[in-house]
Amino acid sequence: MEKVKGFKVLDISELMPAEGFVSMSKVAWMERGTRLFGEDKMKWRFVCPACGNIAAVEDFRKYKDNGAEPDKATCNCIGRFDGEHGHVVMGTAKPCNYTGYGLFNLCPVMVIDGDKEIRSFAFDEERG
Ligand SMILES: [Zn+2]
Numbered sequence: 001m002e003k004v005k006g007f008k009v010l011d012i013s014e015l016m017p018a019e020g021f022v023s024m025s026k027v028a029w030m031e032r033g034t035r036l037f038g039e040d041k042m043k044w045r046f047v048c049p050a051c052g053n054i055a056a057v058e059d060f061r062k063y064k065d066n067g068a069e070p071d072k073a074t075c076n077c078i079g080r081f082d083g084e085h086g087h088v089v090m091g092t093a094k095p096c097n098y099t100g101y102g103l104f105n106l107c108p109v110m111v112i113d114g115d116k117e118i119r120s121f122a123f124d125e126e127r128g
Contacts, residue, residue: 050091
């Protein structure tokens, strides 16, 4: 890979989840989240697979004006919305600007909801 001055070169294999990718039904995913964090989904915490930052759904509320809807917490690093880290290329610092909807899918969880497949970050506790 060509080195560009001022940019850290990422090896994409280093970013892949060590535990591999898993898929689960939405029902199983909801049960797992509820068991870990309780019924209040605002308290659910997710791990950015690129930088390892942990954010709760409720953390996204304060960046609402930047487009941070609560449901974005499952698949976006909070750095995209906090007004300070939007320039931080995925995984080069914490938090970063990673989104699971971009070119690189690092989301370790695929939630199956009927015929829909929804990419998700891992829950905080699953990271170990
Ligand atoms: Zn991140």
